[in-house]
Amino acid sequence: VAGVVSGSSAAAVAPEASATAVHLVPLPQSLTMRGGELRFADTVAVQVDTQSPGAEAALEATLESLGIAVADAGAVSDVDDAPTRIRLQRVDDPALGDEGYRLVIAGDVQLGARTEAGLLHAVQTLRQLLPAQPQADIRLPRLEIVDAPAYRWRGLSLDVARSFLPVEYVERTIDRMALFKLNRLHLHLTDDQGWRIEIKRWPKLVEIGGASAVKGGRSGWYTQDELRHLVAYAQARGITIVPEIDVPGHVQAALASYNELACDDEDNLAPYSGLEVGFSVLCLDKPEVVYPFVQQVLEEVLAIFPSQEIHMGGDEIKHPLYGEFVAHTARMVEDMGRTAIFWEEGSVADTRPDVLFQFWNDGYDIAAAVEEGHRLILSPCSYFYIDHGNYAGQPQTYDWCRKEGVPLARLYAFDPTPFPTAVGIEAALWTELVHTDAAADNRLWPRLAAAAEVAWTPKAQRRYEDFVQRTGALRPHLDAMGIGYHPEPDLGWQ
Numbered sequence: 001v002a003g004v005v006s007g008s009s010a011a012a013v014a015p016e017a018s019a020t021a022v023h024l025v026p027l028p029q030s031l032t033m034r035g036g037e038l039r040f041a042d043t044v045a046v047q048v049d050t051q052s053p054g055a056e057a058a059l060e061a062t063l064e065s066l067g068i069a070v071a072d073a074g075a076v077s078d079v080d081d082a083p084t085r086i087r088l089q090r091v092d093d094p095a096l097g098d099e100g101y102r103l104v105i106a107g108d109v110q111l112g113a114r115t116e117a118g119l120l121h122a123v124q125t126l127r128q129l130l131p132a133q134p135q136a137d138i139r140l141p142r143l144e145i146v147d148a149p150a151y152r153w154r155g156l157s158l159d160v161a162r163s164f165l166p167v168e169y170v171e172r173t174i175d176r177m178a179l180f181k182l183n184r185l186h187l188h189l190t191d192d193q194g195w196r197i198e199i200k201r202w203p204k205l206v207e208i209g210g211a212s213a214v215k216g217g218r219s220g221w222y223t224q225d226e227l228r229h230l231v232a233y234a235q236a237r238g239i240t241i242v243p244e245i246d247v248p249g250h251v252q253a254a255l256a257s258y259n260e261l262a263c264d265d266e267d268n269l270a271p272y273s274g275l276e277v278g279f280s281v282l283c284l285d286k287p288e289v290v291y292p293f294v295q296q297v298l299e300e301v302l303a304i305f306p307s308q309e310i311h312m313g314g315d316e317i318k319h320p321l322y323g324e325f326v327a328h329t330a331r332m333v334e335d336m337g338r339t340a341i342f343w344e345e346g347s348v349a350d351t352r353p354d355v356l357f358q359f360w361n362d363g364y365d366i367a368a369a370v371e372e373g374h375r376l377i378l379s380p381c382s383y384f385y386i387d388h389g390n391y392a393g394q395p396q397t398y399d400w401c402r403k404e405g406v407p408l409a410r411l412y413a414f415d416p417t418p419f420p421t422a423v424g425i426e427a428a429l430w431t432e433l434v435h436t437d438a439a440a441d442n443r444l445w446p447r448l449a450a451a452a453e454v455a456w457t458p459k460a461q462r463r464y465e466d467f468v469q470r471t472g473a474l475r476p477h478l479d480a481m482g483i484g485y486h487p488e489p490d491l492g493w494q
């Protein structure tokens with residue numbers, strides 16, 4: 001609706017309406033309309049006084065996708081018909097934190113941040129303000145935005161183990177995540193049904209383990225070069241890829257590849273394509289085999305992924321030596337200079353408080369770990385397991401955690417504030433029942449937009465009616481990116 005300033009629940013929204021409506025997701029911390037418009041010239045001069053190649057590239061790609069010519073700022077003279085200027089600069093304002101930014105649209109456009117991550121977010125905000133498609137007459141409302149996230153971890157977990165997702169699909173998902181300022185892509189690289197990361201010292205992991213998949217799903221694996229490419233691709237867009245090697249359970253693909261990783265009396269060593277969980281385990285009675293395996297895998301994983309946090313799984317396994325294994329593995333990660341994440345079950349082990357836990361069963365008692373200072377990544381399944389339906393009974397979805405599925409409004413209603421040590425949230429797409437790019441798109445969108453806002457915008461500033469209005473208005477942007485989103489009725493997209 002023209003004239004409506006969306007984002008009206010933000011603390012510092014000025015009442016005066018602009019001729020151009022503003023629809024931003026996630027909702028910025030403060031947005032002040034200054035009245036009037038900036039009309040874009042056919043040529044825009046991008047002025048960069050900082051080393052931020054990712055932000056500069058993102059800005060120029062955005063402008064070029066709209067048919068706007070980008071001039072070299074150095075070549076532009078200050079004459080009356082000078083093109084519109086967009087300036088990217090580092091500003092030394094501690095209030096902006098590690099990811100905050102300032103965006104001012106007045107006679108020109110100024111994007112300022114302390115970090116490249118902040119500048120990237122500023123560019124994404126500008127991208128949402130701009131039209132999704134080339135347009136003859138581009139006008140932006142004059143305004144000022146000062147923005148920063150509530151949580152530093154705003155993630156998506158993709159299960160590429162049950163059913164493989166090709167490199168191109170992961171790239172596309174990274175582009176789309178960036179539009180909503182999501183900054184962590186957790187890749188669940190190994191599970192019973194498949195091993196998806198090349199490990200040169202253990203080549204059969206992908207030769208055998210990469211060839212299986214859940215029934216109906218896709219097999220395949222990533223070379224180390226492909227993963228390095230994805231790491232750089234994500235990094236240029238402000239996203240850290242967090243690898244998960246799930247041990248000691250969920251390892252049938254590894255056992256099928258190297259039988260010696262199983263206990264000697266183990267008679268089930270075949271590749272697995274079923275849906276059960278919790279049946280396979282590394283032979284914890286053979287530490288002289290299992291620990292060097294984990295160590296050597298980790299050495300190669302860490303050489304690919306610069307992420308400080310490394311996910312070691314640890315879910316759904318009952319074994320007398322489980323706690324000892326988790327504690328040992330956490331130390332291994334720490335000795336290599338990184339920080340381990342485990343699924344919540346790992347909190348039974350004796351680990352240093354810097355180890356993170358990913359909370360996934362709504363009812364799990366995580367209080368003791370919080371008490372000890374462990375930080376949490378919040379993925380309670382009844383809100384964030386988006387292998388569950390967009391609506392109750394959606395075909396090819398699970399409903400074990402919530403019969404009604406996880407509709408957009410449900411996800412949006414999550415309140416992280418009762419978790420004092422939370423670093424953020426992560427939506428999780430498990431792929432037992434998601435076997436195509438189209439199905440993945442349908443499960444991810446628009447729900448990831450809600451996840452992004454839950455993690456970025458403080459709960460007290462969020463209102464669902466306002467969110468659906470803003471998100472609904474971004475449909476052309478999602479269309480321009482080719483997203484096969486669920487036709488969500490709450491957004492009027494059916």
Ligand code: TNX
Nearest residue numbers: 277315343360385387398430
């Ligand atoms: C639980 S979440 C699992 C996954 C399944 C998922 C299906 C977690 C740590 N374990 O192995 O894929 O449910 O919804």
